[in-house]
Amino acid sequence: MNRSLLTMRAALVLLLGVLVGAGADALTALSGRGPAESVMAGAAACAGAVAFFDWVIDEG
Incomplete structure (x- = not known):
């Protein structure tokens, strides 16, 4: 069983949020x-x- 902890969409949303927060x-x-x-x-x-x-970001 190879399940990831986060979906690709969730990881992208969190990464972009952290990058914006670090920039601010x-x-x-x-x-x-x-x-x-x-x-x-x-x-x-x-x-x-x-x-x-x-x-x-659409859930697609």
Whole structure:
């Protein structure tokens, strides 16, 4: 039995969400904000991106 833990769609949605969150975190940190504020911005961007990409990417 060779079952994967995540489907390809779920892995793609989560990967894109993490990439968006990391980008928002880096840009917020580079703007001179504190580490707590940049982590909060990255987490919020990640959550929004996961919801967006889940809606955009078709289940096919």
